[in-house]
Amino acid sequence: MKRLSIKDIAKQANVSITTVSFILNGKAKEKAISTAVTDTVEKIIKESGYRPNEVARSLRTGNTKIIGLIVEDISNPFFASIARLIEGKAYKKGYKIIYASTDNDTKKAKDLIGMFRSRNVDAYIISPTPGIAEDVTRLLKDNKPILFFDRNLPDLNIPFVGTNHIKASYQAVESFIKRGKKNIAFVTIDLEVQQITERFDGYKKAIEDDNLTYQEHLVLKVPFNQQADETVSQIKKLLKKNKVDAILFSTNYLAISGLIAIKEINKVINEDFLVIAYDDRDVFKLHTPPISAIEQPLEAIAENIINLILSELTSKSEANNNQIILPAKLILR
Amino acid sequence: MKRLSIKDIAKQANVSITTVSFILNGKAKEKAISTAVTDTVEKIIKESGYRPNEVARSLRTGNTKIIGLIVEDISNPFFASIARLIEGKAYKKGYKIIYASTDNDTKKAKDLIGMFRSRNVDAYIISPTPGIAEDVTRLLKDNKPILFFDRNLPDLNIPFVGTNHIKASYQAVESFIKRGKKNIAFVTIDLEVQQITERFDGYKKAIEDDNLTYQEHLVLKVPFNQQADETVSQIKKLLKKNKVDAILFSTNYLAISGLIAIKEINKVINEDFLVIAYDDRDVFKLHTPPISAIEQPLEAIAENIINLILSELTSKSEANNNQIILPAKLILR
DNA sequence: CTGAAAGCGCTTACAG
DNA sequence: CTGAAAGCGCTTACAG
Numbered sequence: 001m002k003r004l005s006i007k008d009i010a011k012q013a014n015v016s017i018t019t020v021s022f023i024l025n026g027k028a029k030e031k032a033i034s035t036a037v038t039d040t041v042e043k044i045i046k047e048s049g050y051r052p053n054e055v056a057r058s059l060r061t062g063n064t065k066i067i068g069l070i071v072e073d074i075s076n077p078f079f080a081s082i083a084r085l086i087e088g089k090a091y092k093k094g095y096k097i098i099y100a101s102t103d104n105d106t107k108k109a110k111d112l113i114g115m116f117r118s119r120n121v122d123a124y125i126i127s128p129t130p131g132i133a134e135d136v137t138r139l140l141k142d143n144k145p146i147l148f149f150d151r152n153l154p155d156l157n158i159p160f161v162g163t164n165h166i167k168a169s170y171q172a173v174e175s176f177i178k179r180g181k182k183n184i185a186f187v188t189i190d191l192e193v194q195q196i197t198e199r200f201d202g203y204k205k206a207i208e209d210d211n212l213t214y215q216e217h218l219v220l221k222v223p224f225n226q227q228a229d230e231t232v233s234q235i236k237k238l239l240k241k242n243k244v245d246a247i248l249f250s251t252n253y254l255a256i257s258g259l260i261a262i263k264e265i266n267k268v269i270n271e272d273f274l275v276i277a278y279d280d281r282d283v284f285k286l287h288t289p290p291i292s293a294i295e296q297p298l299e300a301i302a303e304n305i306i307n308l309i310l311s312e313l314t315s316k317s318e319a320n321n322n323q324i325i326l327p328a329k330l331i332l333r
Numbered sequence: 334m335k336r337l338s339i340k341d342i343a344k345q346a347n348v349s350i351t352t353v354s355f356i357l358n359g360k361a362k363e364k365a366i367s368t369a370v371t372d373t374v375e376k377i378i379k380e381s382g383y384r385p386n387e388v389a390r391s392l393r394t395g396n397t398k399i400i401g402l403i404v405e406d407i408s409n410p411f412f413a414s415i416a417r418l419i420e421g422k423a424y425k426k427g428y429k430i431i432y433a434s435t436d437n438d439t440k441k442a443k444d445l446i447g448m449f450r451s452r453n454v455d456a457y458i459i460s461p462t463p464g465i466a467e468d469v470t471r472l473l474k475d476n477k478p479i480l481f482f483d484r485n486l487p488d489l490n491i492p493f494v495g496t497n498h499i500k501a502s503y504q505a506v507e508s509f510i511k512r513g514k515k516n517i518a519f520v521t522i523d524l525e526v527q528q529i530t531e532r533f534d535g536y537k538k539a540i541e542d543d544n545l546t547y548q549e550h551l552v553l554k555v556p557f558n559q560q561a562d563e564t565v566s567q568i569k570k571l572l573k574k575n576k577v578d579a580i581l582f583s584t585n586y587l588a589i590s591g592l593i594a595i596k597e598i599n600k601v602i603n604e605d606f607l608v609i610a611y612d613d614r615d616v617f618k619l620h621t622p623p624i625s626a627i628e629q630p631l632e633a634i635a636e637n638i639i640n641l642i643l644s645e646l647t648s649k650s651e652a653n654n655n656q657i658i659l660p661a662k663l664i665l666r
Numbered sequence: 667c668t669g670a671a672a673g674c675g676c677t678t679a680c681a682g
Numbered sequence: 683c684t685g686a687a688a689g690c691g692c693t694t695a696c697a698g
Contacts, residue, residue: 056675283616389691
């Protein structure tokens, strides 16, 4: 069945489509449409279940009320939680979210930006992959709000919301050192993206500031797309070949692989062997013993993202360059 | 800066927009455009970075290459995983996903269906809430593919992909009984949605078939939107007031609350007190001791969903009424 | 081999 | 108080 259009409503009500459009957009008063007409038209709209075609509206007005969200992987609890919070807040303001996952693949990220652009999204919220600077620069010319989160591409002047990873990582390592640990391992992934390299920087800085020696063999960088069981066996090797009395994992999924490895080699987590994971999860709270974790302020991140975007969207304010860096919380268990 | 339109390209190439459009849509050969013209136009397109406005294209062609996905809560790992898999598979076929979470709120679900409809999505993948039958019936008239997953609204004749929850739950309880358990508790939520009530049905059926007595005081139904700590204390009460030698949790988040409760009252999970959780998660594998779980076939669910939708979308096949019920896997640990 | 024109369903400046 | 008309950026039947 054909969907109703504004024409059908106009015909039924014996008015022009202009009148219907004004009523639809709440401009009945402003445009001095008589209440009689307004009432009949509204009645017909309600009874028929007519809803304006947003695609046509978008073509005409140039905006879509859709915000594009590009994340690394929506099934990562960190991104899923952020997406959920952003979605809820955007929804209240009449915006919808289209999202997509890049898998940290530059080609896919470029492609997604292109698709969002061709769909005329009103704004972009991006967790960028390396190599998309050029595409983003081109995007800037459209004059639509763009915001990076989680990680930054520092050469570009894009508003950013993220966590102070250096400090979080630093504090975690410092807490190890305070408890007398000297052989502190760091397990991370081999991505050159800001939020990961910063975690490494914090680790190195704490080691240095506290006059420990940096031991390269205690740093394990696993390939990003590696199967979890391969990661587990690499961590096992790390723990068997070296004296390690504390270990910091740079992501939640690495920590999970680590816990499996620790379990499989029957290593005991206690005062002699401490563990901290980046990004808190239920699994860490419930673990025996409970695992300490660095908790990013998800709610605050989402709040800042959506507020920045909405303020640019509504106030047509000049593109700003806010860099919002929020503190993480170290939860010792 | 104004975005390039097909007109700009046509002007630059000294041809009509018709010609550009044909080339854009790969119809150059079919429409017998000379290779010379095709080449210059393609060169200009590439150099200028022009991408057609999909909104205009959608208005003209009537389809958007967007599939609407409505879930209960995108931050629930079950939905996040499904969404991820669907997204990946849809992407390969040139479709994008718009998603939204209902929170199992009928009003929000109705609203979302309306918004997706007004945005002309090409198809709907819905995890339905109660009370939206009427809206879905209206939707059917648009002749766009609709598919339910996870839970069904049985009065409607909508294709469906889900898990055999009755059987999964039955097998879980049966495994308890085989190990000699007689006082088997069931913790669930108070939602009257199919996938939840079926889990309860499986529990009751197993109890009955094995000639145990159904003990109402061993069944705890917690409110859907209740805070986790309240749930924890209700579970504690259940365990303290009754003799319970096995417990089945109907969702993964209830199981997590349950594990916290068990820990807090220092109850030990062993051969004398067994636990099974619905939907497997890392936390269950890594728990000490490991927690048995019912694993839904996420990959198969996603695969079936997207295949059904795409086949309806491409073959313009008649609306079918496939009901695909996949088996879950009981993982005893 | 190529183009002029209609039309998708809206919004809005302009006219009366 | 209300309407006719232009135009958003495309696609496509039709004409030559």
